[in-house]
Amino acid sequence: MTDTPNTTPNTTSTTTSTTTSTTAPNAGIGGEPVTVIGLGLMGRALATAFLEAGHPTTVWNRTPGKADALVSQGAVLAPSAAAALQASSLVVVCLSDTAAVRDALGPHRAELAGRTLVNLTSGTSDEAREMAAWTGDYLDGAIMAIPDVIGRPEAFLLFSGSPEAFEKHSHSLDRLGNATFFGADPGLASLYDVALLGVMWGTLNAFLHGAALLGxxxxxxxxxxxxxxxxxxxxxxxxxxxxxxxxxxxxxxxxxxxxxxxxxxxxxxxxxxxxxxxxxxxxxxxxxxxxxxxxxxxxxxxxxxxxxxxxxx
Ligand SMILES: NC(=O)c1ccc[n+]([C@@H]2O[C@H](COP(=O)([O-])OP(=O)(O)OC[C@H]3O[C@@H](n4cnc5c(N)ncnc54)[C@H](OP(=O)(O)O)[C@@H]3O)[C@@H](O)[C@H]2O)c1
CATH class of the missing domain: 1.10.1040.10 (N-(1-d-carboxylethyl)-l-norvaline Dehydrogenase; domain 2)
Known part of the structure; x- marks a missing residue:
């Protein structure tokens, strides 16, 4: 579960197409196909890590222009959220908040059947439990890293939800950083997330106060x-x-x-x-x-x- 992520660039992929498609051009190179929904600062880092590890990677974003660099690295830009869901059995979503996930994926819930949804969007534990009701194969995740370190060993990610889904996809999720699984309660990763963020803010505020004092x-x-x-x-x-x-x-x-x-x-x-x-x-x-x-x-x-x-x- 904690093997060092492979960050070797996918040099075997020669695809530079900017056309939309739901079939990954680098399919079969290495790793299971994965879809990344949401290409903000974090989503782009996640998609890059999957691509560099050789995963056939399909992406979708509300604002499609944010996919350009990823497409030039071999990602496939899906023409719609529904098409993105259909492209892979492992779907990673990373949007601003849970409301955005409801907006983007709510109308396409039927497409989730038979797929694993990994929600790396920050939210509360109750929101995670609500999302888990969307599909049996649900993992909620918390990213304890900034985009620059995604795919490197110092990044760590926390997961909870379906044990079967984690078992099935942990090797792929380890590509993003060291993955820890907290069990079947889908809300637990989010609870750890906010608790750890509290540690971060407490520490940073103490530093800033001290710096102001010494200043x-x-x-x-x-x-x-x-x-x-x-x-x-x-x-x-x-x-x-x-x-x-x-x-x-x-x-x-x-x-x-x-x-x-x-x-x-x-x-x-x-x-x-x-x-x-x-x-x-x-x-x-x-x-x-x-x-x-x-x-x-x-x-x-x-x-x-x-x-x-x-x-x-
Ligand atoms: N950045 C970090 O260091 C970091 C670290 C840990 C966790 N996270 C978490 O990761 C998540 C994403 O963060 P980020 O830094 O990538 O944020 P971001 O750069 O602001 O990106 C937000 C993403 O959400 C999409 N979005 C927002 N509302 C939407 C809607 N209604 N429908 C469809 N798409 C919508 C945006 O699409 P558009 O491009 O179309 O606007 C964009 O892809 C957040 O939950 C954040 O807490 C971030």
């Missing part, structure tokens, strides 16, 4: 970044340790108590206020920590804050 002392963000990165690496260790405490439900203060955290948080709020930097973010953390202490978690580790996030403090 008041004429410290460049590029000077701050190596220290921020080193500290984030240390924090990954805290995450692993606290995960065990959360799962055990016991929050021994092996490193620092919540009160110690609260005292230093107040310095962050005070420094921010004194420097004229926005205090909203550190003040919110302070408020959450105070709630945990008020709820009786004084003397425990930072992991006890999980009770606040669970709405139980």
């Amino acid at each position: 008041t002392a004429k410290v460049d963000a590029t000077a701050f970044a190596p220290f921020a990165n080193q500290w984030v690496a240390s924090v990954t260790g805290f995450i692993s340790a606290y995960a065990g405490q959360i799962d055990r439900g016991s929050y021994e203060a092996e490193d620092a108590t919540l009160e110690t955290h609260l005292a230093t948080m107040k310095y962050l709020v005070r420094e921010s206020a004194a420097a004229g930097v926005d205090t909203d973010w550190p003040a919110r953390i302070q408020t959450l920590t105070e709630r945990a202490i008020d709820a009786g978690h004084d003397g425990t580790s930072y992991a006890s804050m999980i009770e606040v996030f669970r709405g139980q403090a």
Whole structure:
């Protein structure tokens, strides 16, 4: 499931046709035929990865001009969404949002019978479950990568939905990056997605706030970044340790108590206020920590804050 994606360009394909067709000209070169619906920034990267791995690739986009470069690399531009669905038994869709998927594919649901639909469009877990009702062979996916790294080992993708569909197509999906399957609940990949995006935004906001604070002392963000990165690496260790405490439900203060955290948080709020930097973010953390202490978690580790996030403090 995690083999290194083959990113060797499909040099055996000589097709440069810009005409529309539903029969891939590079069919049979290597890999199963795949259809990619949606050629925005991410969809084009997905189609490119399939092409480079030798998959006969059919594409469709509402605005057909976005297929030009892919067609010159050997993709076939389908004349309609319905024709694109008919072209392959593996259909990957990556549009702006679930409403766009409903718009583009809703009228053609009958064409999904007997095909696997892999929905890499971001959405909520409920939306994923709604989409899963469209076809038995449904996989919902979350892309934890930017378009530039699709097809490279550092890209990782999360899937949930039909185990049979994942089993059948995991080799093809691995072309996009390392694929992990979370089981039959189609909503789980989306839930992981938003949880991981929260980790990203939390980390980035902390960095940006810190850069604003140090900027008041004429410290460049590029000077701050190596220290921020080193500290984030240390924090990954805290995450692993606290995960065990959360799962055990016991929050021994092996490193620092919540009160110690609260005292230093107040310095962050005070420094921010004194420097004229926005205090909203550190003040919110302070408020959450105070709630945990008020709820009786004084003397425990930072992991006890999980009770606040669970709405139980
Ligand atoms: N970009 C990233 O780094 C990244 C990373 C992870 C996940 N994602 C997810 O991947 C998905 C696509 O992102 P993107 O960056 O490729 O966005 P994008 O560049 O804005 O592309 C959006 C795509 O959706 C199509 N679309 C929008 N509304 C439509 C409709 N009503 N009917 C048919 N097609 C419609 C657009 O078609 P037109 O070309 O005709 O407008 C275009 O192909 C999003 O759900 C995003 O959250 C993106």
